[in-house]
Amino acid sequence: MTPSPIITAQGLAKSFTVKKQRVDAVHPLDLEVQRGELLAFLGPNGAGKSTTLRMLTTLLPPTAGTASVVGFDVARDPAEVRRRIGYIGQGNSAGHNQRVRDELISQGAFYGLGRAETARRADELIESLDLTAIATRGVMALSGGQKRRLDIALGLIHSPELLFLDEPSTGLDPQSRANLWRHIIDLRETHGTTIFVTTHYLEEADQFAERVMVMDHGRVIADDSAAELKTQLAGDVITLGFAGAAPAIPESTRVDDRTVTLTVDHGDRLLPGLIRDLDDAGTPVLSAAIRQHTLDDVFLTLTGRSLRDEVATTTAPENEEVPA
Amino acid sequence: MTAITDRPAPGRTAPVRSTIARDTWNVFVRELRPVVRDPFSLIFSLLQPLVFLGLFGALLIGQSGEPASVTLQWFVPGILVMIALFGAGITGSNLLFEMQTGSHERTLVAPISRSSLLIGRALKEMAPIVVQATIIALVTVPFGFTIDLAGMLIGLVLLAILGVGLGSLSYALALASRNKDWMFWAVQQGVLFPVMILSGMLLPLDQAPGWLTTAAAFNPLSYIVPAERALFAGDILSPTVAWGFVAAFVLAVVGLAVGIRAIRTRR
Numbered sequence: 296m297t298p299s300p301i302i303t304a305q306g307l308a309k310s311f312t313v314k315k316q317r318v319d320a321v322h323p324l325d326l327e328v329q330r331g332e333l334l335a336f337l338g339p340n341g342a343g344k345s346t347t348l349r350m351l352t353t354l355l356p357p358t359a360g361t362a363s364v365v366g367f368d369v370a371r372d373p374a375e376v377r378r379r380i381g382y383i384g385q386g387n388s389a390g391h392n393q394r395v396r397d398e399l400i401s402q403g404a405f406y407g408l409g410r411a412e413t414a415r416r417a418d419e420l421i422e423s424l425d426l427t428a429i430a431t432r433g434v435m436a437l438s439g440g441q442k443r444r445l446d447i448a449l450g451l452i453h454s455p456e457l458l459f460l461d462e463p464s465t466g467l468d469p470q471s472r473a474n475l476w477r478h479i480i481d482l483r484e485t486h487g488t489t490i491f492v493t494t495h496y497l498e499e500a501d502q503f504a505e506r507v508m509v510m511d512h513g514r515v516i517a518d519d520s521a522a523e524l525k526t527q528l529a530g531d532v533i534t535l536g537f538a539g540a541a542p543a544i545p546e547s548t549r550v551d552d553r554t555v556t557l558t559v560d561h562g563d564r565l566l567p568g569l570i571r572d573l574d575d576a577g578t579p580v581l582s583a584a585i586r587q588h589t590l591d592d593v594f595l596t597l598t599g600r601s602l603r604d605e606v607a608t609t610t611a612p613e614n615e616e617v618p619a
Numbered sequence: 620m621t622a623i624t625d626r627p628a629p630g631r632t633a634p635v636r637s638t639i640a641r642d643t644w645n646v647f648v649r650e651l652r653p654v655v656r657d658p659f660s661l662i663f664s665l666l667q668p669l670v671f672l673g674l675f676g677a678l679l680i681g682q683s684g685e686p687a688s689v690t691l692q693w694f695v696p697g698i699l700v701m702i703a704l705f706g707a708g709i710t711g712s713n714l715l716f717e718m719q720t721g722s723h724e725r726t727l728v729a730p731i732s733r734s735s736l737l738i739g740r741a742l743k744e745m746a747p748i749v750v751q752a753t754i755i756a757l758v759t760v761p762f763g764f765t766i767d768l769a770g771m772l773i774g775l776v777l778l779a780i781l782g783v784g785l786g787s788l789s790y791a792l793a794l795a796s797r798n799k800d801w802m803f804w805a806v807q808q809g810v811l812f813p814v815m816i817l818s819g820m821l822l823p824l825d826q827a828p829g830w831l832t833t834a835a836a837f838n839p840l841s842y843i844v845p846a847e848r849a850l851f852a853g854d855i856l857s858p859t860v861a862w863g864f865v866a867a868f869v870l871a872v873v874g875l876a877v878g879i880r881a882i883r884t885r886r
Binding site: 378384385389405 | 645648649652653656713716717719720721722724725726727728731
């Protein structure tokens with residue numbers, strides 16, 4: 296069977312006008328996603344991840360370019376695209392004044408499932424997503440993790456072959472996050488569902504996705520497997536701390552006055568000798584750490600900024616956009 | 620292990636193309652479910668009209684010097700319009716909340732038409748209004764309010780049409796207030812009270828100054844309130860009733876047009 300892409304995009308772009316200034320949220324983007332892929336879309340807040348996702352899910356008309364999703368053009372045939380995709384947005388999908396099972400039943404009707412099929416699917420999803428005990432409860436009374444599981448159930452009512460998730464784990468406790476990913480992985484392994492997930496958690500992309508796309512300032516700056524991205528940055532990261540001012544070490548980066556980092560191959564074998572040499576040179580090493588590259592290093596190398604800082608400090612509002 | 624999704628069988632035809640009527644029905648049913656699940660919520664939201672009925676009504680009876688039954692015959696139909704005004708007027712806050720959570724976004728990704736999302740919601744407003752108005756009308760009967768049965772049924776239809784118009788406008792306002800929910804409340808409160816006073820539902824407009832009468836002439840409710848009074852009195856074929864229906868229809872058509880436009884243009 297020849298693999299046919301489930302998503303293709305050519306020159307897909309979006310710009311907004313914010314306070315009379317043109318802001319390019321997404322620069323022309325070419326993209327191809329194969330059936331069955333699990334793609335993590337990584338980047339800081341405001342990088343354009345959600346905007347891209349919203350264009351692919353027909354929520355936002357592109358300013359330029361075209362995109363075909365599950366065989367239909369997002370601009371010409373939005374209804375056909377909607378029918379075939381599942382979308383789990385950043386917010387909670389269930390109405391606050393509704394009950395859990397009722398929302399699933401309504402959702403089934405929205406997707407044109409018959410009454411009996413809707414009921415069957417609703418009960419299946421309630422069971423598989425551990426919602427049985429709360430099926431007749433009001434949405435307002437649910438915990439964050441329960442609401443998120445209901446979001447997933449709602450997104451899956453029509454058994455979509457392609458599922459979009461926009462930062463599904465944001466705001467969840469570690470246990471709920473692990474639980475959520477277990478469901479996503481499960482879904483893929485059992486049914487071959489194509490999964491397109493945005494996240495700003497590096498660990499998640501690292502751990503679960505076979506393909507990682509990194510976006511920054513509206514551009515895709517890397518697109519590869521997590522392992523491949525990390526091997527591009529060969530070697531280990533050694534961080535050395537000194538009691539006084541750090542000496543000049545070739546090819547090292549100064550973190551602060553007393554700390555330097557350097558990237559080397561076989562750091563584990565090199566480190567003992569390095570410490571001895573520095574000791575002999577009269578600049579004794581106070582602390583030494585060695586670690587493997589993470590996706591954060593990839594991001595740092597690609598953008599010159601740490602993703603962690605970005606997550607903490609970026610305030611760019613992705614949702615307060617005014618279409619141009 | 621339970622299957623989470625079933626892949627559509629190869630060759631299975633695509634689901635049938637949706638129709639606006641079916642989508643509207645599905646939205647209507649979804650909106651109605653919480654009401655059916657918790658019918659007592661309808662009684663609780665009757666608190667405000669009951670306060671007006673009990674306090675303002677008593678005041679009015681004392682002021683008029685006429686028997687309670689005469690005053691109630693004038694006052695109760697106005698209270699029924701008030702139920703529609705306050706109930707349907709506030710209904711956009713529901714959508715406002717759903718826009719903040721992500722529930723509205725979820726329905727935008729579903730294969731249902733944008734107009735249905737609004738029409739279904741607006742039509743649902745009819746149900747609580749009819750139930751609430753019936754309760755209030757029946758509650759006042761022991762105090763001397765008399766009901767012409769046919770007139771009351773037609774009166775409920777008139778209120779239902781009014782609810783569709785007011786509900787649509789409230790939803791349109793919610794859509795326009797996206798990202799700034801204070802605006803919804805500011806406009807809603809700012810419109811509600813003038814519309815209430817200018818409808819003559821609390822005090823007759825007969826002795827109003829000319830400018831106020833002129834303003835009231837542009838208020839659809841000032842045609843609907845007298846129409847309800849005529850209907851409950853059994854004066855079904857009077858021109859007052861006809862004008863009430865004209866006003867309600869115009870409001871419903873304008874409301875739906877504004878609402879549909881709002882939901883189509885606002886993402």
